[in-house]
Amino acid sequence: MGRSASLHVFLFVIFVSLGCSQVSFAAAPQVARAELKPYPAQTSPQDKNSPPSPASGSQTSEQSRTEQYTLSQERYEKAVAYSRADYTLYFVSYFLGGLFLFLILRLGVAAKFRDIAENVSEKRWVQGVVFVPLLFLTIDALDLPISVYWHSLSLRYEQSIQGWGSWFWDWAKGEFVVMVLGIPVVLVLYALMRRSPRRWWLYAWVPAVLFELALIVITPMVIDPLFNKFEPLNKEHPELVASIEKLTNRAGVPIPPERMYLMLASQKTNAINAYVTGLGASKRVVIWDTTIQKTTNDEALFIVGHELGHYVLGHVWKGFLLGAAGLLVALYLLFRGLHWTLGRWAKDWNLYGPEDWASLAVLLLLLQVLLFFSSPVISGVSRMEEHAADVYGLEVIHGLIPNSAEVAAHAFQVLGELDLADPNPPAFITFWLYSHPPLGDRLVFAHSYDPWSKGESPKYVK
Numbered sequence: 001m002g003r004s005a006s007l008h009v010f011l012f013v014i015f016v017s018l019g020c021s022q023v024s025f026a027a028a029p030q031v032a033r034a035e036l037k038p039y040p041a042q043t044s045p046q047d048k049n050s051p052p053s054p055a056s057g058s059q060t061s062e063q064s065r066t067e068q069y070t071l072s073q074e075r076y077e078k079a080v081a082y083s084r085a086d087y088t089l090y091f092v093s094y095f096l097g098g099l100f101l102f103l104i105l106r107l108g109v110a111a112k113f114r115d116i117a118e119n120v121s122e123k124r125w126v127q128g129v130v131f132v133p134l135l136f137l138t139i140d141a142l143d144l145p146i147s148v149y150w151h152s153l154s155l156r157y158e159q160s161i162q163g164w165g166s167w168f169w170d171w172a173k174g175e176f177v178v179m180v181l182g183i184p185v186v187l188v189l190y191a192l193m194r195r196s197p198r199r200w201w202l203y204a205w206v207p208a209v210l211f212e213l214a215l216i217v218i219t220p221m222v223i224d225p226l227f228n229k230f231e232p233l234n235k236e237h238p239e240l241v242a243s244i245e246k247l248t249n250r251a252g253v254p255i256p257p258e259r260m261y262l263m264l265a266s267q268k269t270n271a272i273n274a275y276v277t278g279l280g281a282s283k284r285v286v287i288w289d290t291t292i293q294k295t296t297n298d299e300a301l302f303i304v305g306h307e308l309g310h311y312v313l314g315h316v317w318k319g320f321l322l323g324a325a326g327l328l329v330a331l332y333l334l335f336r337g338l339h340w341t342l343g344r345w346a347k348d349w350n351l352y353g354p355e356d357w358a359s360l361a362v363l364l365l366l367l368q369v370l371l372f373f374s375s376p377v378i379s380g381v382s383r384m385e386e387h388a389a390d391v392y393g394l395e396v397i398h399g400l401i402p403n404s405a406e407v408a409a410h411a412f413q414v415l416g417e418l419d420l421a422d423p424n425p426p427a428f429i430t431f432w433l434y435s436h437p438p439l440g441d442r443l444v445f446a447h448s449y450d451p452w453s454k455g456e457s458p459k460y461v462k
């Protein structure tokens with residue numbers, strides 16, 4: 001789905017909270033950029049390009065051994081080319097995003113928008129309602145070609161099957177969501193800045209954390225359905241729900257069937273995935289319909305097992321807490337950065353102070369920088385959680401599914417082929433933007449993880 005720049009840049013809260021709190025099974029390279037759905041890539045189901053892989057049915061007794069992530073020559077070349085293009089675009093898009101914000105300030109565009117807003121009304125809130133959409137839409141219009149290129153790339157590599165009309169409609173909805181969420185956030189922030197020029201960063205933290213919490217709770221119920229259709233997993237796949245219940249009972253953490261959803265991803269993508277999201281009433285496990293279509297029952301159960309790991313290990317809660325801590329640090333750095341920047345360039349950029357609406361563009365620019373440099377930390381934490389979820393998934397299916405290590409390894413193989421996972425990501429790229437360990441590592445780990453035969457105790461599922 002198209003993610004617009006201001007959604008990307010401005011809603012740091014969403015990034016941190018949802019980036020950390022929606023934990024999925026798979027991640028394509030674009031992970032680092034795609035905050036809400038660590039996802040983009042796919043190939044079509046019975047794609048003619050698909051190498052001889054997913055044996056249908058769940059005959060786990062057959063002798064295939066998936067010890068390494070291997071691709072056909074043709075698939076390998078595609079995976080490498082797609083990944084490289086993706087990494088490049090990631091860095092280019094950050095650079096351009098920053099450049100656009102700088103130009104908006106340097107060329108006096110932000111100041112111009114402020115003048116327009118101030119001429120409309122004396123009332124601060126009216127000014128905000130005028131100013132915020134002007135700025136956001138401008139940024140996103142500038143950013144649009146990058147988003148378009150990103151989507152064309154995923155179409156070219158048969159990762160997405162979403163037509164342009166549908167894609168633009170998602171983009172427009174994304175803009176709408178940004179406005180609805182962004183305007184009140186900016187109004188509250190600037191009210192606090194006027195009231196308390198030196199402490200606003202601290203006072204703003206309280207509503208920011210509440211906002212983050214509210215977002216995590218409502219996103220699965222309100223925002224996600226704007227972009228994809230969901231239905232109870234029980235509706236079409238009661239047998240899968242029954243198998244999952246066996247898993248969860250074994251894990252000692254029964255998850256009620258009404259917390260399991262099917263996402264109709266096949267309308268837009270060929271990728272397979274699943275994720276855990278929400279808090280409180282909206283807490284849920286979501287499985288893409290493509291996952292069920294393209295994997296065997298046992299493989300799908302391993303993928304669900306991985307998600308149960310996120311659920312049971314409380315990764316959404318931990319993501320929320322991490323996001324809250326990150327927000328405090330970010331707000332303080334924004335406060336310092338804003339004063340520093342204005343001290344130098346306020347005159348050049350025609351800004352009269354922090355409480356000037358136009359300084360929002362400075363905050364966005366600083367956020368862009370912060371976000372960029374926090375990426376390795378966020379990715380690192382995420383990779384640890386993903387590994388833990390892999391371990392959990394392997395343990396929870398052990399003994400219930402015959403030949404479970406092979407099943408899990410083969411699930412990764414299927415995932416890699418469909419998503420064109422990079423067989424050999426550069427170490428720096430992994431460090432900087434991989435939300436999941438490289439696919440090849442996950443596969444090898446899945447195939448070799450065996451505490452049982454060594455008389456060791458499994459880590460999570462005893």
Ligand SMILES: [Zn+2]
Nearest residue numbers: 023024025389
């Ligand atoms: Zn995961």
